[in-house]
Amino acid sequence: MNNAKLWILAEQFEGEILKVSYELLGRAKDLSKKKNCQVAAVIFGANLGDAELQKLIDRGADFVLAIEAPELKHFDNEAYSRCMLGMIDKYEPEIIIAAATSTGRTLMPYVAMTAHTGLTADCTVLDIDEEGKLLQTRPAIGGNIMATIRTQGFMPQMATVRPHSSKPAAPVEGRVGEIVRVDGNDFDLSSNIKRKELVLSSEELQLQEADKVVIVGRGIKRAENIKLIRELCDLLGAALGATRDVVDRGWLSYPHQVGLSGKTINPKLCVSIGVSGAIQQLAGMQTAENIIAINKDPEAQIFKVADIGMVGDLFEIVPVLIAKLKNGESL
Ligand SMILES: Cc1cc2nc3c(=O)[nH]c(=O)nc-3n(C[C@H](O)[C@H](O)[C@H](O)COP(=O)(O)OP(=O)(O)OC[C@H]3O[C@@H](n4cnc5c(N)ncnc54)[C@H](O)[C@@H]3O)c2cc1C
Structure with a gap:
C-alpha cells in the first residue's frame, strides 16, 4: 500500500459495486500514470465478496482497502469518517477522490475538515502538474469560468467529481492487485444516526x-x-x-x-x-x-x-x- 498515493472512494449498495466507482478508476488511471504511483480503492461494507472486490482491481485498482463491519453496510458519516481518518493516518495518501454522490458529498468535506486539508467539490476536470500536485478544475461564478484549484501545503489533496461526468474504466480480465481487509471494529463505530428505512426514488x-x-x-x-x-x-x-x-x-x-x-x-x-x-x-x-x-x-x-x-x-x-x-x- 505504500506507493498507493492515490485513493478513490468506491461505493457499493447491497454488496454490489456501484458504477460510479469505475468512473473514478477511469480518472485515477490517467492521474496515476502522470504521478507515477499506484491506486487504492477504499470501500466500506459488510462481508464484501472477493469476486465483487476483484472488479475494482480489474478496472485499475492496485489495492482494495475493504473496511468491513455490520455497522458499515450502509453509509454512516460518523463511523465511515473515523475509519477513513484512521486509514489516512496509517497510509498517508496524497490524493483522495470521490464521486459527488450523497455519500461523497457528505463524507469528504467532514474528513477534509477533520484532517485539516482542502477539498474541491464537483470537479469536472482533474490533472496532475509537474510537481505531482492535483489540479482540481470546476465551474465557478455561475458556471461562467472554469477555476483550477491546487491544495497548497496540506495533505491529502481531496476532490469530488460529478457522477457520470466521465466514462467508467474498462475491465482488464486477470489484472493483478491486492485486497487488504480491515476490521471496522478496530475503530469507534458508534453513531448518533439511526437508519429507519430506505425509499428509492x-x-x-x-x-x-x-x-x-x-x-x-x-x-x-x-x-x-x-x-x-x-x-x-x-x-x-x-x-x-x-x-x-x-x-x-x-x-x-x-x-x-x-x-x-x-x-x-x-x-x-x-x-x-x-x-x-x-x-x-x-x-x-x-x-x-x-x-x-x-x-x-x-x-x-x-x-x-x-x-x-x-x-x-x-x-x-x-x-x-x-x-x-x-x-x-x-x-
Ligand atoms: C448558478 C446557476 C446554475 C444553474 N443551473 C442550471 C441547471 O442545473 N440546469 C439548467 O437547466 N439551468 C441551470 N441554470 C439556468 C440556466 O442559465 C438557464 O436559465 C436555463 O437552463 C434555461 O432553461 P430553458 O432552456 O428551459 O429556458 P429558456 O432559456 O427560456 O429557453 C427556452 C427555449 O425554448 C425555445 N422555444 C420556445 N417555444 C418553443 C416551441 N414552441 N418550439 C420549440 N422551441 C421553443 C426557445 O427558442 C428557447 O430557446 C443555472 C443558472 C445559474 C446562474
Missing part, C-alpha cells in the same frame, strides 16, 4: 442510469403540455429530464433537473426539446453520445452541441415523431 435513479433521456425546457410553455413529452419518452424508452426553468416553475420536480445545479448525465441519446442550451444546462448533458435538439430559434445555443438539429415548433415536430414511433419507425 425510481425517477431519479432512471435519469442517471438511462441510455436515452429526453430533456424538456421552458419551450413546453405549461405543465399540462409535459404529457406530450412523457408520451415520447414512453415510446422511446427514455427517462425524462428538465431544465432548471421547468423545475423552478414547478412543472417537474428537482430530481429531473439536468445541469450545473442538477444532475450530470451521459446517455447514448439525449433529445433536447424547447431548451435554449445555457452553459449551466449544457454542463449536465454535453457528454451525451448523440444529441438531438428541437428549438424554434435557429440561433439557440443548443444547436452548437447538437448532432442533429430540428428548427421548428415543438408542438408540430413532437407529434410527428410520436406518430412515426407508433408506426414502428425509429428516430
Whole structure:
C-alpha cells in the first residue's frame, strides 16, 4: 500500500459495486500514470465478496482497502469518517477522490475538515502538474469560468467529481492487485444516526442510469403540455429530464433537473426539446453520445452541441415523431 498515493472512494449498495466507482478508476488511471504511483480503492461494507472486490482491481485498482463491519453496510458519516481518518493516518495518501454522490458529498468535506486539508467539490476536470500536485478544475461564478484549484501545503489533496461526468474504466480480465481487509471494529463505530428505512426514488435513479433521456425546457410553455413529452419518452424508452426553468416553475420536480445545479448525465441519446442550451444546462448533458435538439430559434445555443438539429415548433415536430414511433419507425 505504500506507493498507493492515490485513493478513490468506491461505493457499493447491497454488496454490489456501484458504477460510479469505475468512473473514478477511469480518472485515477490517467492521474496515476502522470504521478507515477499506484491506486487504492477504499470501500466500506459488510462481508464484501472477493469476486465483487476483484472488479475494482480489474478496472485499475492496485489495492482494495475493504473496511468491513455490520455497522458499515450502509453509509454512516460518523463511523465511515473515523475509519477513513484512521486509514489516512496509517497510509498517508496524497490524493483522495470521490464521486459527488450523497455519500461523497457528505463524507469528504467532514474528513477534509477533520484532517485539516482542502477539498474541491464537483470537479469536472482533474490533472496532475509537474510537481505531482492535483489540479482540481470546476465551474465557478455561475458556471461562467472554469477555476483550477491546487491544495497548497496540506495533505491529502481531496476532490469530488460529478457522477457520470466521465466514462467508467474498462475491465482488464486477470489484472493483478491486492485486497487488504480491515476490521471496522478496530475503530469507534458508534453513531448518533439511526437508519429507519430506505425509499428509492425510481425517477431519479432512471435519469442517471438511462441510455436515452429526453430533456424538456421552458419551450413546453405549461405543465399540462409535459404529457406530450412523457408520451415520447414512453415510446422511446427514455427517462425524462428538465431544465432548471421547468423545475423552478414547478412543472417537474428537482430530481429531473439536468445541469450545473442538477444532475450530470451521459446517455447514448439525449433529445433536447424547447431548451435554449445555457452553459449551466449544457454542463449536465454535453457528454451525451448523440444529441438531438428541437428549438424554434435557429440561433439557440443548443444547436452548437447538437448532432442533429430540428428548427421548428415543438408542438408540430413532437407529434410527428410520436406518430412515426407508433408506426414502428425509429428516430
Ligand atoms: C448558478 C446557476 C446554475 C444553474 N443551473 C442550471 C441547471 O442545473 N440546469 C439548467 O437547466 N439551468 C441551470 N441554470 C439556468 C440556466 O442559465 C438557464 O436559465 C436555463 O437552463 C434555461 O432553461 P430553458 O432552456 O428551459 O429556458 P429558456 O432559456 O427560456 O429557453 C427556452 C427555449 O425554448 C425555445 N422555444 C420556445 N417555444 C418553443 C416551441 N414552441 N418550439 C420549440 N422551441 C421553443 C426557445 O427558442 C428557447 O430557446 C443555472 C443558472 C445559474 C446562474
